[in-house]
Every structure is written in C-alpha cells, then in structure tokens.
Amino acid sequence: MYRRELLGPGSVDKISYTSSVMDDAEIFRYVIITLMVHVNELERVGVLRSDEAGRIRNALRDIWRGGYEPTRLTSYEDVHEYVEAELIRRLGSIGGWVGLGRSRNDHVATAIRLRLRDYLLDLVKTLIELRRTLLNKAIETADQLIIGSTHKQPAQVTTLGHYLLALDELTADFLSTLIHAYEVVDKSPLGTGPLAGVITPIDRVRETGELGFNGVVNNSIYATGSRYFALQTMSLVVSYLVEVGRFINNLEAWLMPQLNYVMADPSHLATSSIMPHKHNPATLEVFRARIGEAVGHLVAFYSIERPVEVGYQLDLQESTRHVWAIMRIAIEGLSILRDFIEGIRVNNDRVNEDISKYPITTAEYAEKVSISSHKPFRDVYNEVARSIRSGDIRSIMLSPLDVLSGKGNIGSPNPAQVRNEAMRRLSDVETISNWLLNNELKVKNVLRVLED
Template identity: 35%
Template sequence: MKITRGGRLSGDLTPEVADFTSSSKHDIYIADEVVEINLAHTLCLVQAGIISREDGRLLAKVLKEIKISEIPPDMEDIHMVIESELIRKLGEELGGKIHTGKSRNDQVATALRMRLRKFIIDICTSLIELQQALLRKSEDYTNAVMPGYTHLQHAQPTSLSHYLLAYFDMFDRHLERLLSCYKRVNLSPMGAAALAGTGYPIDRLKLAEYLGFEGLIENTLDAVSTRDFSLETVSALTIMMVDVSRIAEEIIIWASNEFGYVNLPDEHSSTSSIMPQKKNPVTAEVLRAKCGDALGDLVSMVTIMKSLPLAYNLDMQELTPHLWNACEVSKKSLKILTDLITKMQFNEERMRSSAVKGSSVATELADMLVRHLGLPFRTAHRVVGEIIKELYPSSLSEAPPEKVAELISKKTGKKLEIQLVQSATDPTFNINIRSTIGGPASKEIERMISARRELLKRTKSYVDALSARLLEKSALLRSLIDSL
C-alpha cells in the first residue's frame, strides 16, 4: 500500500481504515485478468519505444510467475499487489515502470469487463444446458395432458410439452439479453488512464485486441466512469432469476399432495426432523429465494451509482461484490435447476385426471356453439357458464354428454349433436384443435421441438466461438510476450 503514499501523504492508513477501504476481499476475482492486462500493457510499452525490449522481457517474466490465491489484508487492492511484487523482485528502477501510461482507473474497469465476459459465457452455457433439459422433457411428455392455469384456476387444457416449451422460450430470451450485453461488455477502456488518456504513444486499439476486446470505449472519461455494463448485465440476470423463481414455484406447487403432478428426486428433497413422512422440495424453495439475491444486488448497484459525478469514485468499488454475487448466484441456480428438471418425473395420469376436473374445456364448448349453432360468442359464453353452474360439482368433462346436450337445447332452443359435445368436452380434442402457431396441438409441438433443437445448435456454436476467441487472443498475447 505504501508505494502510492510516499509523496503526497505521510504515514499509512490505520488498520481499521485500510480494511474499510480495501477491495482486497473481492479483487481475487480479477487477479488473473490484472496480470494479463499488465502483460499486454508491457507489450505496448515496448512497441511504443517507451521501455526497452529487455526491460519488457524482465517485467513479463515476473508477471508470468505471479500466482495469486489470496490478497494480503494490508494491501489496498490487486493492482498494488502486482506492482509491489514487480518492485520487490526487480527494484523500483524497473518494476516502477509498469504503471507508465496507465491508471488503476482504466485497469480495474478493463479487468471487470474481462472477468464479466467470462461469467456471461459461463452463464449462457448453463442456460443452454437448462434449455436442453427442458427440451428433452418436452420430448418425453408430448402426450401428457394437463390443465393450463390463469389465477391458479383451471383455464384451458394444454400439454406438459407446451408448458415446458414456454419456459424454454423464456430462457431463450434471457440468453439473447445476455449475449446482447456481451457486445457492450466486450469493449476496452484500457488506455484511458485516470480519465484524460495518456501523453505516451500507446496504441489503444492494439491493446484492446491483445486483450480480446472487439473495440473501444472511445471517450476516455466515459471509459473509466461508467459501470452501466455491470448494471445492464445484473439487470438481465435479475430478469432471468425471476423466471427461475417462477418455475421453482410451479415445481413446489406441483409436488404438493394437492396437485401430485411431479415426483421430486430424493437428492433434491429433504425430510422433517419430527415428521417422518415429509418430502420437502428444498432445492426448489432455495431457487425461489435466490431471485431475491439478484434483485437485492441490482438495487444496491443502482443505488451506489445513481449520484456519482464523473469520473472515478471509490464508491464504485462497493458495486463490484454485488456484481460477482449476482453472477455466482445465477450460474449456480441454473446448474441446480437443470439437474432438478433432468431428474424429475411427472405423473401423467394425475395430470390428465386433473384436466378432466374444473371444466377447463368450457371455452371449446362455447366455441362449438358458435361454430355449429351460430350463436354470438358472448351468448355462448353465458350459456356455458349457466350449464357449468347447474352441473356443479361435476365438471363438463365428468358429466354425461347427453346431459350437457340436453342443457344446451334447453337454453338455446337448438340441438348440438352428442358427438360434438363429446369432442368439445374431451381435453385432448381441446388441445389438438388449437393448432395456431405456438399452440399446444401435437403437430405444432413437434414443429416447435424440432425448431428449438436447431436453434440450440446455432446458439451453442455461437457461444462456443466467443469462448474460443478469448482463448485464442490470450494465447496470441502470451506468444508475443514470449518473443520479447
């Protein structure tokens, strides 16, 4: 810490103040990235003729040897740990040159982006794995009939495949949002120095390329001041975690005795310390709660940034732990959810039995009156509602079709054939007649599964290419450093 205090300031911070203002606890996330930034900066210093080739080679040699598993509590941050190590091994005459033309301001902004882009790739990979699990389950249960719900009341019959594909599509939008974030994350602030750039002829574009970036945050003041890339990413993660929480809630409800739609795997359940019969959906419950972590992190981050003047302020340091926590929580939650969905088994008989209750076929019966008796829909809606009231507690599907037909004739003065009544009150017929794009009809489900299988292939190839490019650029940087 003392290497930055020898001129303007005397003495050192008290241990309490040092601990209070240090980012050392969380800088371990960016340790490898800061080393890589220093290697790229060293290469640019040599290429610009600012330091000699031999000096660059010696600096690079020590940098490559640095392995940081923890940061000493008396150090201010990871940047000072690395510079101190260079000075310790090479002396200030040479080690002190590493900071020429750069600042911790541009270096930390760059390191955050480098670490965050890796997180985004990892989370996107986890999203793809979750989508694959949802798709496999959809294929396994294409004929599983179940009630669809609004207000958690029986609404219309659908299929389990249709239900799971809805979540597939939700998570696909989350993936798209994160990949869109990636484009803005993967821009380099390096070379902005403290805020006004540098008077040394450092090539910012080359520096960006060495570090695997696609371009620059051009305005140097903007480059060190903004954390919008962090806010945007955590916003996308929070929206994603809302849907993790929603599917977790559905699983919890479906696993209850009242529903009985799903049998949870033992490895995702716990029992009671007193009630031996209990099989509690603990994994799903924690998944449901984890959305609160991401949302809390987002609110904290926005609150930290909301009133900061340009350029850098140490408040920004307090944002970073929330960024990493949101990334970790999201990544782990996706992994756990994928395993849970893969191992769950659904009770098709119970789901179909439930679909027969609650008169979820009512809309189709009303539609049948419109199609075959020529009634206005609003009239048909009222007639079917009256019939349901008279049949209660039996549902439309449980009542004899002859009784339903009799009530239709009584209320409309028109006759609907028994065969049409039987079709209208059959949940499977209800599903298959809804064959519009995206509907639950079996042929449409087959088409959607096939289309999403191809979509996953394309998306996985794209994400794999992002990862491969970073590895390629890192290897190229090491090769150039080795050639000094």
C-alpha cells in the same frame, strides 16, 4: 505504496476498511493479463527496453503462479497496488515502469470487463444446456397433460411440453439480449488513464486485439467512469431470474401432495427432522431464495451508482462484488434447475383424476358451440356458466386430447405442434452454440499470455 509520499503511511485499519483486496480475488488473473499487455505495449512504443519488459513479464507470471491470498493483503488498497509493490520488491525500480501510461481506473475497468466476459460465456453455456434439456423434455412430454392455472385456479388443459416451451422461449429471448450485452462488455477501456487519457503513445487498438476484445470504448471519461456495461448485464440477468422464479412456483405447486401432478428426482428433495413423511423441494426453494438475493444485489448496485458523478470514485469499487454475486447465483441456480427438469415426470393418474373433476374445457366447448351453431359467443358463454352453476358439468366437458389436437394456431399446446416447434428450436440452439465456441476460443488465446 501510492499514498506514502503525499499522505504518509496511513493506518492499517482505515486502509483495510477501504481496501478491495478481498473482492479483487475475482479479477486477480485479469489484472495480471492486463498488465502483461500493457508492458508489451510499452515495449513496442520504445518506452521499455526488451530486457526490462522481459523481466517484468516473467515476474508477473511468477506472481500469478504464486496465487492470491487476500487475507494476507489487507494493508494494500487493492490488487493493483499489491501487484505493483510486488514487482518493485522483486525487480527494484524497474517494476515501477508499469505505472506509466495507465491508471488503476482504466486497468480495473479492463479487468472487470475481462472477468465479466468469462462469466457471460459460462452463463451462455449454462443456458444452452438448459435449452437443450427443456426442448428434449418438451418433445418427450408433448402429450402429457397438465391442468394449467390462472389466479391459482384450474383454467385450461395443456401439457408439460407446452409449459416447457414457454420457459424455453423466455430463455431464448434472454439469450438474444444477453449476447447483445456481451457485445457491450466486449470492448477495451485500456489506455484511457484516470479520466482524460495519457501522453504515452499507447496504441489502444493494438491492446484491444491482444486482449481479445471486439472493440474499443472510445471516450476516456466513459471508459473509466461508467459501469453501464455491468449494470445493463445485471439488469437483464435479474429480470430473467425473476421470470424463472415464477416457473419454479408452478413446479412447487405441482409437487404438492394435494396436486401431485409431477414427480421429481429424490436428489432434489429433502425431508423433515421430525416429520418423516415430508418431501420438500429443497433445491427449488434455495434457488428461489437466491433469486431474491439477486434482486437485492441489483438494487444495491443501482443504489451505489445513482449518486456518483461521471468519473471514478470508490463507490464503483463497492458495486463490483454485486456483479459477481449475481452471476454466480444465475449460473449455479440454472444448472440446478436444468438437472431438476431433466428428471421430472408427470403423474398422469393424478392429472386425469382432476381433469374429471374440473370443467377445464369449457372455453373450448363454448367456442365450438358458438361456431357450429352460429350463436354469439357471449350467449353460449352464459349458457355454459348456468350449467356449471347448476352442477351439470358432464355435458359440457370435452376430451382433453381432442381439445389439444384441434388447436392449430401458432403457439398452442397441440402435441404435434409442440414437438415440431421444439425440433426447430433445437437447430437454433446449435447456432448459438457455435457463437459460444468462437468466443471461448478468443478467450483461451488471451489466457496464453500467462504462459512462458
């Protein structure tokens, strides 16, 4: 439709190659909503008569109700062309009014922000549920021993609750940065046109309020040509997932029969087609693999963005699918991980068996002797090392629970401290939950424009 008068009809194969209609399924609803708000504004500023605006709004609602079947639309450049062409087909030339005072550039930037905003709220909800599970499980397992490792070697005794608090603190840090990223996303570029604005007297602040955005992207070049809001969000999400993947590595190691420190709900396990004894941690492995995919999607996003000048080019269209892929990987995988953690149990007998084998309280023993005998720590350290070398480890081993209970510093695995910290953090989670509810309400109000 757009190219016909200047360039001719074009060839279907080339239009199909450059078309984004398949990827645009993610933003179809938000394209309709953005057009509805734009039509409302054209009516308010007196460009459209009320009857014309009403007919366009009703047709847009009908298009929305009819659904979106991208496999049938590959002759269109994108969802924007399809919707406008459908309006003209249904209403005649009146449908062409929607092209006034807007460009696909500001329109798609608005729709992407609206869709990403929804994804972010879904991710925040998933993270809140994950944190509640982590913290309640930390309280439950605050005194259930685990042999912590560094360099894949037995290092110090700690507890599963202490490990879970580590993952929760990571998640809390991520949530705080994600909420800041949400504030960057939650701004409207609508009304900025293709690059340098439009003549139509659009009230961008009024449109912003109707779309439920918290602010306006001010500069028209930045509004349409930048994808920093998505790039920032994706970088944060992938960084968090990479850290989560490291925790998955611990879980998988603890599940190995050679260690057998923890047991998982069988629903998360698979077996071999030929070795009937196998208990493979299937869900963890798939999530870890998809974290690798998320890294790839982020690198692709960076690679696409890097050579593009400031201003819209179709390269930006190609980057958007990576945003949706990363968000889906995060939300689905973290939901699986939450369920896995909820069902995890410590195999206390196996942990205690290995505690009796490895001198994992030597650091604390050396500390105690150094303080009680007023010997320089390195001297005591060397004495302990010689005892280990000679095979005499019994005399330098301490009771693990006594070791943990004797640690009073902030962040230690002291079971009482772990439980108190977990309880404190649960109240913090409720504050974030209230933030989520308020923003979900704003989004629901925006979706009402699709209703009669």
